[in-house]
Amino acid sequence: MPEGHTLHRLAGVHGELFAGHEVEVSSPQGRFAGSASALSGAVFEKAEAHGKHLFHFYGDDRVVHVHLGLYGTFTEAELPVLEPRGQVRMRVVGPTHWTDLRGPTSCELLTAEEADAVRGKLGPDPLRADADPERAWQRISRSRSSVAALLMDQKILAGVGNVYRAEVLFRHGIEPMTPGRSLGRERWELIWSDLVELMADGVRVGRIDTVRDEHLPEVTGRAPRQDRHGGEVYVYRRAGMPCLVCGTEIRTGDLVGRKLYWCPTCQAG
Template identity: 55%
Template sequence: MPEGHTLYRLARDLQQTFAGRPVHVTSPQGRFAAGAALLDGRVLREAFSYGKHLFADFGGDALHVHLGLYGTFTGGSGDPPPAKGALRMRWVADGPDGGGAWADLRGPTVCEVLAAPEVAAILARLGPDPLRPRADGGVAHRRIAGSRTAIGALLMDQSVLAGVGNVYRAELLFRHGISPFRPGRGVDAASWRAMWADLVTLMRAGVRMGRIVTTRPEHRSRRRGVVQREDAHYVYRRTGLPCRICGTEIHTEVMVGRNLYWCPVCQAA
């Protein structure tokens, strides 16, 4: 599932390409026909993300998209390609340079038109997003510190923390030497402040690079140049491989429906 940095980049690209101009909205597949008819021809005021949610404000009505596990939002310049397959929604506009621009949405979990109060209700039930300006990590810690639930599960709870998915969960806990099985109330305020600051840095880097890289240069096969895929993470999808720090075999098991990865030595319970 795309994590928060991916949605942030997507919203930024839609904002730069379509904001301030009328957008022709259609649903070639037909499943979003009523919503497309409401938005068609209206001016996009703003596109923004919060956590794993994407919003597009068309003035009074807003498009809400959650990509889920299989959703994709792609686009380009010029004329759009022939509409094939399960194309839920298509945007077409003049584009910022006067040429054509298009964006296609396929396979989302959610694609709907909401009124402003409904958007506010979604935002109200989400935890702080590390990529949002002035986000307060202390709000997340207050929820974590009062819970007996494992921190590995709490980090995936979007009402606690918005935008963090399986990769950031595993890598953040490793970087701070915290067992994913530690109860939330066992994560003290100082530890959380360090984790929050690190998470903000990692997710901002993810926005810049368009990918998640969590390893430090000294723990990669090459210290300079493009980070190779096999060098990008400490524990994520490295089951059975030696820990980059201590050499212990990386473990995995399912937690809250997703594969969890950790080092049993560097992250001792």
């Protein structure tokens, strides 16, 4: 599932391509046809992201809410438009570019009030200027659940996925099963500020890089990471490989239906 930086990056792209212009909206697949017809010809006002959710704002109190889920993707291209390929849920055509949405978990037309209600169920997003990390801390500091599980709960913290979760815990030497109420405010504030910086970098470059300069391949002489997710990381999807810092074998396990990765030495607690 795409992590929050991907949605913020999409919001920036869509805002640049379509904001302030009348757009044509259609649903080649048909599942969004009624809403698309109501929107076509309207002015695309802006795009915003909150966590793993994307919002397209139109006039007259209309907002398209998209949650990509596991399989959703947007593809953008310059005009002219091409015949739809695959199951295109929503197509948006602007003055110079067009984008197709395929396979989302959600693609729905909402009022502004309904969109606010969706956002109201989400925790603070480290990539939003209006985020209040204290809201997340109040939930975490009272919880017996592991910090690894809490960081992935979108009602507590929006936008953090499996990669950022594993990497930020490693970067701060935190044992993943540490109860939230045992974390401590100082470590929480370090986690939050690190997520703000790491995720903003993800928006800029379009991939997740979490390895500090002194551990990069060009410094240590190791081979660059070869993985379809791209980016240099410490523990994510490195089970059985040596830790880049101490050499201990990286471990993996299951937690709340997702893979967890950690170094038992660097994150000994």
